[in-house]
Amino acid sequence: MPARRKVGNLLALAVLSALAQRPMHPYEIASNLRAWGKDQDMEIKWGSFYTVVRNMERHGLIEAVESVREGRRPERTVYRITDAGWAELVDWARELVSTPAAERPQFRAGLSVLAVLHPDEAAVLLHQRLELLEDEIRSGRETLAEHLRTVPRLFLVESEYYLTIRDAEAAWIRSLLAELISGSYPGLDEWRAYHEAGRPPAGSTDPQQRSGSTQ
Template sequence: MARRPDLVGLTVLAMLSVRAGHPYELHRFIVDTHKDYVTGLPRSLYHAVERLAGEELIVPVETSREGRRPERTVYEITDEGRRELATRLRVLLENPGAERRTFTAAVSLLGVLPVPDALQSLRTRAAALEGALTGMNAQLKALKDSGLPDILVIEIDYERALTETELAWVRGLVARLESGELEWSSAAEAKPLAQVLGET
């Protein structure tokens, strides 16, 4: 059985690739931007930070305490962490899987990739979706030609409809990136996460 992708770790790497931050800031950003694919907060986030630090994909750069608040450690991503982030994200973008939540996560973090890499990954996914559609269409035709009633293969038709919709969306996203319509910078890149979140 294939290991499920670490969406919490991926999200931490993506956020730290924009700007260094401490886990509380990361937690607030995940909640405030509705990255609902991240589950088990806050424990899953703190475990991911510990795991990534243990793998030296992120490193602590500063520890501070304000008043009676708990001590906060600020982390930044390493060069190895950036490479790992790009690799993990490209894999999730390029390979249509059974779990659509995974693709939602990958799309939500797409902006951390350079535009050419994002385009290549999305084109690869589009080609895979086209192949899947060809296979489903052939399977449906063979089943119908065998005399099987449509009602017995309705789930294949449903999957085909979802795949067609996803393919159209991916092609539209590629077109928006190619034309420059989709802006590739964000407010998070312009200022620290704490300011983005309005933390005092």
């Protein structure tokens, strides 16, 4: 069961990972997180950044070590990770790597109401998504290959995972499209007939019809 975190926002995990490198002030932390692409690896709400930093300090995960001033800029507090913060970072990493969590991608939400679209339109839209996915995968693989020339693979493993997931999604869409185009998709004639009759397919809006779906 996932642990109850003192600061459960994933932004706190990102901050801890940054301060594990060296002490930094908040502006430097945010700049580095953006430069490292951490906002692509996890949902980061920048508007809550300073609130998260304050909460982390209050719970002893980070601590102030000094204040610095650069030119006419306001004084900035430099923070470092504490022993408690390091323990939290390691424990959190263990949990995230070992324990599957329920995730709700927007694509799944769209698929849950796919029946409200005519199957011909659904096929066109899925093909459009597939083309965009293939472009994204191609670009991502080129970028990954370029980074691997200078960055150890260990620090790019999250990009490998993301591209693998995108590959799997693209493969599934190709399979679904093949069934729709060939006419072999189960219930396709009924799906088409409902739309041509001007009414939604049975069960498309009734959650009782979907009570046996997987989580």
